[in-house]
Amino acid sequence: MTASPGAVRVRMAPGPTGAFHIGRTRTALINWLYARHLGGTFVLRIEDTDVKRSKQEHLQTIFDALNWLGLNWDEGPEIGGPYAPYFQMGRLDTYRESVDRLLASGHAYECYCTREELDELRKQADRERRPFIYPGTCRNLTDEERAAKRGQGLEPVIRLRVPDDGTTEWDDLILGHTSFENAVLGDFVIMRANGIPLYNFAVAIDDLTMNITDVIRGQDHVSNTPRQIQVYHGLGAEPPRFGHVPLVVGIDRSKIGARFGAEPLTELADAGYLPEAIFNYFATLGTTYEGDREIYSRDDLIRLFDIERVGKAAVAFDEDKLNWMNGVYIRELSLDDFVARSLPFLQIRGLVADQLSTDDRAYIAAALALEQERVKTLAEVPDAVEFFFTDRLTYDPLTLIPKKGTLEDARRALEAAQDEVSAIAAFNSDSLEPAFRAMTERLQMKTGQTFMTVRVAITGRTFAPPLFDTMTVLGRDRVTRRLAAARESLASVHR
Numbered sequence: 001m002t003a004s005p006g007a008v009r010v011r012m013a014p015g016p017t018g019a020f021h022i023g024r025t026r027t028a029l030i031n032w033l034y035a036r037h038l039g040g041t042f043v044l045r046i047e048d049t050d051v052k053r054s055k056q057e058h059l060q061t062i063f064d065a066l067n068w069l070g071l072n073w074d075e076g077p078e079i080g081g082p083y084a085p086y087f088q089m090g091r092l093d094t095y096r097e098s099v100d101r102l103l104a105s106g107h108a109y110e111c112y113c114t115r116e117e118l119d120e121l122r123k124q125a126d127r128e129r130r131p132f133i134y135p136g137t138c139r140n141l142t143d144e145e146r147a148a149k150r151g152q153g154l155e156p157v158i159r160l161r162v163p164d165d166g167t168t169e170w171d172d173l174i175l176g177h178t179s180f181e182n183a184v185l186g187d188f189v190i191m192r193a194n195g196i197p198l199y200n201f202a203v204a205i206d207d208l209t210m211n212i213t214d215v216i217r218g219q220d221h222v223s224n225t226p227r228q229i230q231v232y233h234g235l236g237a238e239p240p241r242f243g244h245v246p247l248v249v250g251i252d253r254s255k256i257g258a259r260f261g262a263e264p265l266t267e268l269a270d271a272g273y274l275p276e277a278i279f280n281y282f283a284t285l286g287t288t289y290e291g292d293r294e295i296y297s298r299d300d301l302i303r304l305f306d307i308e309r310v311g312k313a314a315v316a317f318d319e320d321k322l323n324w325m326n327g328v329y330i331r332e333l334s335l336d337d338f339v340a341r342s343l344p345f346l347q348i349r350g351l352v353a354d355q356l357s358t359d360d361r362a363y364i365a366a367a368l369a370l371e372q373e374r375v376k377t378l379a380e381v382p383d384a385v386e387f388f389f390t391d392r393l394t395y396d397p398l399t400l401i402p403k404k405g406t407l408e409d410a411r412r413a414l415e416a417a418q419d420e421v422s423a424i425a426a427f428n429s430d431s432l433e434p435a436f437r438a439m440t441e442r443l444q445m446k447t448g449q450t451f452m453t454v455r456v457a458i459t460g461r462t463f464a465p466p467l468f469d470t471m472t473v474l475g476r477d478r479v480t481r482r483l484a485a486a487r488e489s490l491a492s493v494h495r
Contacts, residue, residue, distance in 0.1 A: 008040030009213045012066075012073070013203065015047040016059035019264040022317060023218060023248050025065065026282045030245055031216050032071045033283060033305040040213075044076030045206060046087045049196055065265040069275050070298070083210040088202050095197040098205050098235065099158050099190065107234035108190065110156035111138040112149040133186035134159070155193035160201070160230060162187050168226035173216065173243030173307050180226040188227055200224050204231035207240055216243040216307070219314075243307060246286055246314045253316065272345065272379030274333075277326040286315030295328055327376035338372050339365050342381045349382040351389040363388075366473045370465035388473065393460035393482065397489040400456050402449035411490055412443055413453040418483045427476045429468035436468070457486035 010031045014024055035042040044066070048054045066073065075081025085091060102108035111134075118134075125132040139161065141149070149156070162185045169179035190201035197205070207215060207228075222244050232239040268278055280296055288311070289296060289304045296304070330338065339361070346352045352364060367388040368381065375384050387393060401410045416439050421427075424435055440450045455467050458479055464470055471479050 007213060008035055008038045009043060009211055010035050010040065010216055011043040011045050011207070011210070011212050013045040013047050013206070014062050015050060015053075016055055016062065017050050017053040018058055020058075020061045020065040021265060022282075025069070025265050025278075026248055026285060027216065027218055027245050028066065028071055029069070029279065029282050030287070030307075030310065033302060034214065034216060034307055035074075036302045037305040041074045042071075043081070043083075043210060043212070044073035044086065045210070046077060047199070047203065047206075049088045049199070049202055051089070051196075061264040061266060068266055068269055069279055088197075088206065091202075091206065092195060092197075094209055095191065095202060095205055096195065098201075099197075102160065102190075102234050103158070105234070106161065108158050108160050109139055109187075110141070110146060111159045111187075111189070112141075112146070112154045112156050113137055114154070131184070133184065134188070136187055139187065157189045157193050158191040159187040160190050160227075160234060162227075162230050168229050170225065170229060170239065170242050173214070173241055174246075174310050175219075175222070175244055175312055178222065178225075180223075182226075182230075185226055185230065190231070200227040201231055204228040208232065208235065208237055212240050214241045214243065216245060219244045219246055243310075246311060248285070248317050249314045251316045251318055253314070270379075272377030272381070273322070273326050274329045274341070274378070277322070277329040280329070281322050281325050285317070286311045286313075294325070323376045330375060330378070331373055333372070335365055335369055335372070339368050342368055342378055345378050345381050346385075346389075349386075351382055351386060363473070370469055370473065374465070387459045387461065387464070393485070395456060395460040397486075397493050399462060400453050400486055400490060401493075402445075402452050405445070405449045405453075407490065407493055409445060409449060410453050411487070413445065413450040414457060414483055414487045414490070416443055417450070417454050417457070418480065418487070421471075421476060421479050421483065428472050429466070432468040432471055453486075454483070458482045 012028045076086045122132045163182045166182050167179045172178045191197050229239045283301045288309045367385045371384040440447050
């Protein structure tokens with residue numbers, strides 16, 4: 001079944017009962033791309049009938065995650081729309097009206113079975129090793145029998161009457177033709193005695209009354225779909241198109257781990273991932289586009305998206321690939337943008353002040369420019385550039401001694417380096433490199449040996465950005481002090 005451009009209405013309908021995690025993110029993204037590709041409408045609706053578990057902080061994670069990714073909704077909370085309210089608890093009258101219609105037409109009925117009676121039926125099904133299916137005990141109660149039940153103080157739930165035979169089927173946008181035997185569905189509860197609808201009823205009524213044309217959600221909802229279609233049939237309405245997106249699993253095909261699976265999506269922001277990279281990664285996770293590219297602009301993803309190219313199998317979340325892709329996006333940032341996005345991480349770490357002078361910003365930008373090509377997440381930036389922002393380096397003095405070199409080689413290299421730093425006129429990489437190479441020749445040492453000793457002295461590390469670019473950013477005074485400190489540290493070494 002092909003969607004008509006412009007007429008498409010899709011929805012994301014999370015419950016505020018937990019974090020807006022990776023699985024929800026991918027489903028939201030597919031819905032958003034589907035709507036944008038076809039010029040349709042993306043609706044955000046909040047399913048909050050689970051009153052005990054619904055929390056304001058969980059609701060906020062939904063808004064924060066969608067806004068962070070740039071998945072703007074056309075109708076829903078905070079902006080309204082023609083089908084408001086967009087919270088289920090504000091739509092109880094709508095559900096009651098639909099229940100009354102189903103009761104009047106005979107497609108639903110009152111059920112007075114007690115919890116104890118139902119528990120005994122479930123135990124009997126367990127003993128007989130068969131799934132529990134409600135046997136329709138209250139299907140054909142007379143008016144007198146219902147009145148007697150009420151006289152006993154029993155409050156009924158409402159059940160939908162499902163055909164005993166036949167099948168409920170649909171052509172899934174992703175999975176293809178799908179069907180369920182009606183006999184396995186049973187007459188399911190659609191409204192509790194307190195007037196609160198159950199999920200399969202509420203979602204079907206919301207989709208119907210909001211004119212949702214396409215319901216795209218996770219494959220864990222496949223078993224819910226035949227029940228929701230039965231609600232439509234009971235009301236004499238045409239069901240929407242359904243598409244069930246494969247689940248996201250770990251790289252070993254197991255349930256996705258807590259680090260990325262259960263935490264709010266916005267924790268990826270705290271971990272230093274860019275929303276552009278997350279958008280690209282999840283948009284292409286299990287979905288094919290043209291050619292063999294992996295990096296796409298948002299406009300390209302909208303233009304090229306095709307629901308028929310969403311795979312049917314579960315997809316593995318690959319942290320290494322996400323890190324690679326995030327690194328690509330970091331390298332594509334302008335330096336100013338990279339600095340702006342890195343500053344909060346540096347400030348949280350206490351490496352830079354909250355209020356910065358023009359000179360401070362220039363120094364930070366120069367330091368970060370040397371690491372932009374090397375980091376894969378913004379959270380790596382503080383570790384990468386920490387030595388630029390500390391007055392005292394901490395390292396093992398033995399690392400100053402070059403491989404296949406001696407303690408005396410390290411002392412000679414540091415003394416000569418101090419002399420060069422003091423004497424050189426222009427303190428920049430163009431002048432420093434030839435001066436230090438000439439110095440190495442005079443010392444009759446290898447460049448790898450002298451350069452490593454100097455690198456450790458000024459950075460505290462054996463691996464760092466290009467040596468002379470690093471010295472240029474640090475400046476003559478810092479380099480001089482660090483070389484002197486390194487010479488002092490060697491005084492305690494005896495070999």
